[in-house]
Amino acid sequence: MKDIYDVTIIGGGPAGLYSAFYSGLRGLKTKLIESQEQLGGKVLLYPEKLIWDIGGHPPVLGEQFVKQLIAQANTFEPTILTGTKVDFVERENDVFALHTAQGEIHYSKTILLAVGGGIINPQKLTLEGAEKYEMSNLHYTVQSYQRFVGKDIIISGGGNAAIDWAVELKAIAHSVTVVYRNETLSAHEATIQEAIDAGVKIECNTSITKLTANTDKTAIQLVTCENSLTKQSYTRQIDEVIVSHGYNKEASLVFEPSITLPKKENYYFEGKATGETAQPGIFAAGDILTFEGKIHLLLGTFQDAANAVNSIKTYLEPTAYRNAMVSSHNEAFKEKNRSIIEKQLMRVK
Structure with a gap:
């Protein structure tokens, strides 16, 4: 029945x-x-x-x-x-x-x-081998702020979630950098200004192009980014990578x-x-x-x-x-x- x-x-x-x-x-x-x-x-x-x-x-x-x-x-x-x-x-x-x-x-x-x-389903970072770092220091959401205390953080994305995280993490992190592939961020203007006032470094027209592992291959140690306009790239040491590309x-x-x-x-x-x-x-x-x-x-x-x-x-x-x-x-x-x-x-x- x-x-x-x-x-x-x-x-x-x-x-x-x-x-x-x-x-x-x-x-x-x-x-x-x-x-x-x-x-x-x-x-x-x-x-x-x-x-x-x-x-x-x-x-x-x-x-x-x-x-x-x-x-x-x-x-x-x-x-x-x-x-x-x-x-x-x-x-x-x-x-x-x-x-x-x-x-x-x-x-x-x-x-x-x-x-x-x-x-x-978060939109993943489309770089070869990126998935192997999801269990270590590549994040598609922020479950706990505690792990980010005193860390150097890079956030890929320019929407509300990315900039909100940047603002909140800047208060506890050593540094926070936001990279965004487009010319202007898509987050709310007030939140963007709050991020700027907090000391978040914002780099537009910029994308992550390469992830380099630490010596034991368990986590990301270096991130390479490239500016799409100038074609210039740089590599920096990083502790945590957050990707906020939407869902x-x-x-x-x-x-x-x-x-x-x-x-x-x-x-x-x-x-x-x-x-x-x-x-x-x-x-x-x-x-x-x-x-x-x-x-x-x-x-x-x-x-x-x-x-x-x-x-x-x-x-x-x-x-x-x-x-x-x-x-x-x-x-x-x-x-x-x-x-x-x-x-x-x-x-x-």
């Missing part, structure tokens, strides 16, 4: 996790499927970065924020699967059949797409021909602020969804999620209220509120 869910969320980043919480709040039988082994999405790439732009929330480290999102997502005990990649979606009568790379089939009345920018968008999720979902830029699904797409029964939230007035911030992601879940609720139950009752008056939290208050009183005593 098929185990059919009211909604299956594809994607376990902020949009997917908040959708899981909100769909439980609305009494929907919920499943979340994430291709990576860990939940958290893109926030996992910046575990030690502070997140400031969430209303009413003090600055929080990315790592802690993910833990809080996961705890919130589990409030109403949804089914959560990690390390499971959905490859193909088709309709079987009135339900969707989601086929995974693992050979499983999951059944759902609706689908909520929350896959963000796609499966996160590949793997849009491998395929729908049967009868399921039509218009796209923008050949990846993002066009829809409405209510989370609806052109295909009845398929909704979207977060970065994967485009519509007029879209807010590309976490606060916008959470609004997307709530709107999409509310649309799913009324799609499945046309007579249901459009929005959930606010948490302060919602019966779903009655017992949970009592338990939290009792624990707080016990601490006071």
